Structure formats: C-alpha cells, structure tokens
Amino acid sequence: MEFAIITNFSFEKFEIDEWLPLDENEYHIFLRKKFNEESKSRNFSKNVVLHFINDWNSCELEYKIIELHKTLKFNKIFCFREEDVVRTAKLRDILNIPGQKEDAALLYRDKLKMKEHLEKFGIPVAKNRGVNDYVDCLKAIEEFDFPVVLKPRMGLGSADTFVIDNNNELYKVAKEVDLSNYIIEKYIEGDVYHVDVLVTDYQVRYISAAKYVNNCLAYKKGKSTASVFLPNSTSKSKSMTSFAKKVLFSLPKEKDNIYHIELFDSNDGIVLCEIACRAGGAQIVPIVDRCYGVNLFKEYLYSQIGLSELSQQEEKGATLSKGYLLISPQVGTLIDFPSKIDLPFIEAFEIYASKGQTYEKLNSSVFALASFEVGGDSAKEVEDNLKLLEKKFKAGVIYKEV
The missing domain is CATH 3.30.470.20 (ATP-grasp fold, B domain)
Structure with a gap:
C-alpha cells in the first residue's frame, strides 16, 4: 500500500523514523524544507520517502501529492496538525481516497459551522455570531453584551484571540485587526x-x-x-x-x-x-x-x-x-x-x-x-x-x- 503522511513536525518531538516499520508498504512523508538537515541524522527504513516542501502555505504540497498519485495511487492520506486538516480532506475528496472529507473537516476547523451543527444536537455552546467588521460586532453585543471573545473562525489554538470587556477595547482591536471571518462569542465564566x-x-x-x-x-x-x-x-x-x-x-x-x-x-x-x-x-x-x-x-x-x-x-x-x-x-x-x-x-x-x-x-x-x-x-x-x-x-x- 501507498501512504501519504503530512507531518510538518520536528523529529525531536515526532520520532516517526522509529515508528514506521520496514514492510511491503511505501510511506511518503511530506514536511517543510527546514527539516531537511535534521532528517539526515534520522534512521529511516528504505521504504520511507521524504518530500520537502519549500512553501508550506502555497499549493506546492497539494500539487506534489496529486502528481505523485497519478503513478503511486495513494491508498491513504492523513495529517497530524490542525492547519492541515482541511487541505488533507480536500485531497481525499479530489483523489477519491477514503477518510474524512472536506464537509466533515470544516466542522472541526470552522468554529461557526462547528457550533451551529452541535447546537442542533443539543450541545450547549456560548451565544455566538459570525462577524466581518466592527459594526457586526456591535450588533452582536447588543444581543449578548460584554464581555465577549473574538477569534478567527478558522483560527489555530489561541492565536489572534481577544477577550473584550468594553467598547474602547473593541474599537482598539477592530482598528488593528482584520475581523473578516471572525466569530464573536459571549464570554463564559468558569x-x-x-x-x-x-x-x-x-x-x-x-x-x-x-x-x-x-x-x-x-x-x-x-x-x-x-x-x-x-x-x-x-x-x-x-x-x-x-x-x-x-x-x-x-x-x-x-x-x-x-x-x-x-x-x-x-x-x-x-x-x-x-x-x-x-x-x-x-x-x-x-x-x-x-x-x-x-x-x-x-x-x-x-x-x-x-x-x-x-x-x-x-x-x-x-x-x-x-x-x-x-x-x-x-x-x-x-x-x-x-x-x-x-x-x-x-x-x-x-x-x-x-x-x-x-x-x-x-x-x-x-x-x-x-x-x-x-x-x-x-x-x-x-x-x-x-x-x-x-x-x-x-x-x-x-x-x-x-
């Protein structure tokens, strides 16, 4: 079988060279070019192929996997980092490979879609609304008041997330940050x-x-x-x-x-x-x-x-x-x-x-x-x-x- 593995981790924390077996499968690992030098000291089996991507945020990763698939016919594609979940799902879609598809992946990445979906199943979530600018935020705050939390719908971890206690703080954030595709939520105490x-x-x-x-x-x-x-x-x-x-x-x-x-x-x-x-x-x-x-x-x-x-x-x-x-x-x-x-x-x-x-x-x-x-x-x-x-x-x- 042929596996496409999207890792993008340092080998110090992610010892995949020790985990992958020497067997009849072929394992293709895709990672940033900056890990090239580090990889030389690792002991990969001969059935492991490393593919280094120069620009991780471009379409280079997708292009390389799609081109390789024409001859290798990957059986599975999977990733380990949140930033790669949707792009991996899209690859499965276009290549007709089993696994999580884009619609499902977006329920874990897009915080607005996530909460809209889970509310339908009775899962309690904070009051929320999708916003794109300062005025959208004001409309939401009229409904559920301060304090609120602002974060990107497709954000990673806690990056670019703000707790807002009053209008002055909101104005300051809205002036400095592009709020396109953000979600605003009522702050939950506890x-x-x-x-x-x-x-x-x-x-x-x-x-x-x-x-x-x-x-x-x-x-x-x-x-x-x-x-x-x-x-x-x-x-x-x-x-x-x-x-x-x-x-x-x-x-x-x-x-x-x-x-x-x-x-x-x-x-x-x-x-x-x-x-x-x-x-x-x-x-x-x-x-x-x-x-x-x-x-x-x-x-x-x-x-x-x-x-x-x-x-x-x-x-x-x-x-x-x-x-x-x-x-x-x-x-x-x-x-x-x-x-x-x-x-x-x-x-x-x-x-x-x-x-x-x-x-x-x-x-x-x-x-x-x-x-x-x-x-x-x-x-x-x-x-x-x-x-x-x-x-x-x-x-x-x-x-x-x-």
Whole structure:
C-alpha cells in the first residue's frame, strides 16, 4: 500500500523514523524544507520517502501529492496538525481516497459551522455570531453584551484571540485587526478543561480530562499556561469525559482520529468551547505518553497504517494526577533566567529560552521560555505545585525593555 503522511513536525518531538516499520508498504512523508538537515541524522527504513516542501502555505504540497498519485495511487492520506486538516480532506475528496472529507473537516476547523451543527444536537455552546467588521460586532453585543471573545473562525489554538470587556477595547482591536471571518462569542465564566481522545476502529481507546490552571488566553496577561490531569476515577473527570463523548457522537464519525476538546465548567453546567481533530498542544502528548502509556501520535499513525496496538484493548485514561507548565515570556530582551529549579515534584523539564533573545508580540499560549512536568498526590497538590514552580522560576527572570 501507498501512504501519504503530512507531518510538518520536528523529529525531536515526532520520532516517526522509529515508528514506521520496514514492510511491503511505501510511506511518503511530506514536511517543510527546514527539516531537511535534521532528517539526515534520522534512521529511516528504505521504504520511507521524504518530500520537502519549500512553501508550506502555497499549493506546492497539494500539487506534489496529486502528481505523485497519478503513478503511486495513494491508498491513504492523513495529517497530524490542525492547519492541515482541511487541505488533507480536500485531497481525499479530489483523489477519491477514503477518510474524512472536506464537509466533515470544516466542522472541526470552522468554529461557526462547528457550533451551529452541535447546537442542533443539543450541545450547549456560548451565544455566538459570525462577524466581518466592527459594526457586526456591535450588533452582536447588543444581543449578548460584554464581555465577549473574538477569534478567527478558522483560527489555530489561541492565536489572534481577544477577550473584550468594553467598547474602547473593541474599537482598539477592530482598528488593528482584520475581523473578516471572525466569530464573536459571549464570554463564559468558569474553569476551563481540556479532554483528549484517541479513537481507533470507531472505539474510544484513550480519554482523559484536565483542568487549565490558567486558561489559554492567560499569556496575554503575563501568566503561564498550565493544566492538571485528573484521574479518570474522579467525578469531575467522569462528567467532562462523558460530555466530550456526547460531542463526538454528534459529529460525523471517523474510524480513526485524535481529538482535543475544550470545555467550560460554568454555573449553568458544562459548555463546549471548541473541538479540534488533532492532538492537544503544549506538553499534553508527552505527559500522556510517559505517565499513561499511550503515545497519541504513534497510535494514530499505527491506526492509519493498520498496526494499532490498542485495537483489542479496553478504554484507557489518566490514572495519576499530573500537570504541565509552560513559562510564558514577557515583551523585552531576556537578560537572565534560572537554568534549573530544584523542587522534588518536578519530573521533567526543558529550557527553550536563550539569553539575549528578544520577545515582541506574544500571540500563542504555547510560546514559552521553558516547560515542566509535575507530579503530586492529588489534583489540588499538583495545582499548588505548578503555582509554586511558576513563582520561583519567574522570580529569577530578568528582562530589558525594548
């Protein structure tokens, strides 16, 4: 069989050369040209072909796959990143290859279509409306008042997302940002959770719930991104994972996929924030792998090529309280920071920053100086540990204004 695999990940985080078997299949991996040098140190089997794309945001990827299909006749095409979900679905459509098609993919990428669809199935969502400019926003606010959230309908993660508390803030954002194809939503008060799911052969094989200590927009206020995984035996985890399954059952069924679902725990009950058909970002994949024994990337890959190791297993989930922390940078030039923090509950860490590095516009919750994985005897203890760790690390960070 011939497989087209759209990855676009660094091999440090995505060890596909170790996962793909030497067998009768041929695996064609498509990725950015910037990974060419890195690929030379990896040990790929002879049945793996790498295709480097010069301009990822152009039609070069589609052109290359369509041309190769004329002779290779790909049996499957699949991807791993949210930005590639719709373009991969379109390729399946035009090449008549099985898998998620464009109409279904848009329900995970277009936040307006997503919420319109799920409301029809009784899934609670925030009041929302599609907008294209400042006046459209004012009309929506007349209906559901401040505070509101503005984000691109086809946005990625928390990038270009704004919480608006008053008309002055709205005016400032509308002046600086092209609001074409945005969605405006009523802001929901309450804790935010993420539920991460792996489905193979139409069955849930892994599912876990985690609480954000600071939500995904906290980086805009200088706070770090962090979350605490809840053991599946807890009542809160059960309520969140049960709701997440209702969301999945309300969407077109996919034989094999990964999902990242964000939920509000409001005074009026659980409300959907959004769902994506990709693995969660930040440290979610490493924690699930190291602590709960499921590599979401590897298992999704194996489900696509017919080697799933979970196909005969019962549903798995979080068994221990764990957490991660991404230390958010501030605007300025980094003068100094701790190279290490000695606390007994730190289980893994990685430093991304370097002295002299300048941080300007901060537009993503996964943009970080360092990442940490943390343990504890309970979810509350893990949360306290994360807060202490953030405080100690930031106390040693020095910036120079730019």
